[in-house]
Amino acid sequence: MGLRLDIAMILMLFLLKSTGNVQASIFDVKQYGAKANADITQALTKAWKAACASTGQSKVVVPGGTYKLGAVPLEGPCKGPIELQVIGTLQAPEQQSGDSWVSFNHVDFFTLSGSGTFDGQGKIAWGQSECSKNKYCKQLPINIRFNFITNAIIRDITSLDSKEFHINVLGCKNVTFQHVTIKAPETSVNTDGIHIGRSTGIHIIDTNIGTGDDCVSLGDGSRDITVEKVNCGPGHGISIGSLGKFPNEEPVSGVKVIGCTLTNTMTGVRIKTWPASPTGSASDMHFEDIIMNNVGNPIIIDQVYCPWNQCQAKIPSRIKISNVSFINIRGTSKFQEAVKLVCSKGVPCEKVELRDIDLKYNGHDGSSTYHCINVKPTISGKQNPPACTVKA
Numbered sequence: 001m002g003l004r005l006d007i008a009m010i011l012m013l014f015l016l017k018s019t020g021n022v023q024a025s026i027f028d029v030k031q032y033g034a035k036a037n038a039d040i041t042q043a044l045t046k047a048w049k050a051a052c053a054s055t056g057q058s059k060v061v062v063p064g065g066t067y068k069l070g071a072v073p074l075e076g077p078c079k080g081p082i083e084l085q086v087i088g089t090l091q092a093p094e095q096q097s098g099d100s101w102v103s104f105n106h107v108d109f110f111t112l113s114g115s116g117t118f119d120g121q122g123k124i125a126w127g128q129s130e131c132s133k134n135k136y137c138k139q140l141p142i143n144i145r146f147n148f149i150t151n152a153i154i155r156d157i158t159s160l161d162s163k164e165f166h167i168n169v170l171g172c173k174n175v176t177f178q179h180v181t182i183k184a185p186e187t188s189v190n191t192d193g194i195h196i197g198r199s200t201g202i203h204i205i206d207t208n209i210g211t212g213d214d215c216v217s218l219g220d221g222s223r224d225i226t227v228e229k230v231n232c233g234p235g236h237g238i239s240i241g242s243l244g245k246f247p248n249e250e251p252v253s254g255v256k257v258i259g260c261t262l263t264n265t266m267t268g269v270r271i272k273t274w275p276a277s278p279t280g281s282a283s284d285m286h287f288e289d290i291i292m293n294n295v296g297n298p299i300i301i302d303q304v305y306c307p308w309n310q311c312q313a314k315i316p317s318r319i320k321i322s323n324v325s326f327i328n329i330r331g332t333s334k335f336q337e338a339v340k341l342v343c344s345k346g347v348p349c350e351k352v353e354l355r356d357i358d359l360k361y362n363g364h365d366g367s368s369t370y371h372c373i374n375v376k377p378t379i380s381g382k383q384n385p386p387a388c389t390v391k392a
């Protein structure tokens with residue numbers, strides 16, 4: 001009898017231990033005055049402050065229901081690990097100025113979880129955006145910002161119809177995005193899915209991104225980034241850059257994009273730098289096992305990236321691109337230019353490898369093309385279209 005009880009106890013302890021957050025104190029926004037269909041900016045701020053000030057693990061809960069939420073910065077550092085679980089839908093104001101809606105700042109050991117939705121209500125804002133014409137356009141609010149967050153997990157949440165980027169990651173370290181959903185119409189302006197800059201050890205896995213701009217975009221100072229099992233489309237694809245627009249940019253290094261599927265995106269995987277840039281570098285970038293379904297231009301290195309002629313296109317980019325591999329990339333391209341490697345005349349790309357490329361052109365007016373300009377890649381395995389048929 002006693003022995004059986006002991007075994008039961010041990011089993012229970014084991015189960016408790018393996019479920020993790022045993023002792024988390026709960027801070028339900030309803031205890032802080034939140035009501036469904038009303039504005040919960042105050043309630044969420046108060047619940048967060050209380051949780052953040054408590055020692056041990058804490059968990060702020062937004063239960064099921066729809067809530068209005070104004071711009072809200074949720075600040076750390078906190079006294080212990082903190083989680084925000086969103087089960088309901090949070091709605092941003094339709095008209096909103098400033099550069100962010102929900103931001104998390106300076107939090108260590110943070111979890112954002114729940115099946116809930118961050119609805120940026122961007123429809124009106126997209127109509128007002130000048131960002132398709134002007135590279136220094138006025139910023140609209142980003143749905144969710146992670147600023148200087150360390151050791152964090154973001155899982156299961158949805159970002160919907162953001163006014164600008166959905167998610168922005170700045171100055172972060174060791175953050176995993178898992179099973180996140182990002183949704184906005186193909187026609188929405190500047191709605192990048194996840195943008196990362198000046199951050200180290202960021203992992204995006206099992207995530208679905210359909211939006212109007214890049215699915216994932218990596219800005220300067222992105223280091224040790226993994227994008228794995230991400231489905232992307234519609235949108236502009238997975239991009240490194242654009243780099244070299246501003247002075248004092250940090251290098252990009254260590255990027256792995258693995259096991260992703262892109263469907264009906266404008267481009268597939270792409271590295272882009274502005275001409276006439278300051279000196280800089282992008283290195284150790286690895287793209288492997290990627291399926292392209294009717295993707296505009298599946299593989300691109302573009303060092304003469306100059307949308308709307310906002311640059312001195314004749315001066316070469318000074319961003320050095322090296323150690324890049326594209327391995328086992330297959331499927332179909334919407335446009336003829338399936339592979340387009342256009343490196344800088346000033347600093348040609350180095351150590352570029354292409355292995356097992358199989359990209360069939362979906363059109364009927366010829367076959368797909370493969371450009372290699374200012375680069376001499378290492379070629380192996382299957383090459384469809386034939387490698388480097390266009391060299392100038």
Ligand SMILES: *[C@@H]1O[C@H](CO)[C@@H](O)[C@H](O)[C@H]1NC(C)=O
Binds near residue numbers: 110151174175
């Ligand atoms: C990274 O963050 C996760 C989530 O908080 C944590 O479990 C893990 O220990 C961290 N890794 C390191 C190396 O600190």
Ligand SMILES: *[C@@H]1O[C@H](CO)[C@@H](O)[C@H](O)[C@H]1NC(C)=O
Binds near residue numbers: 285
């Ligand atoms: C090339 O990049 C990969 C990561 O993609 C890295 O593991 C490797 O060490 C790099 N090689 C060199 C020679 O820098």
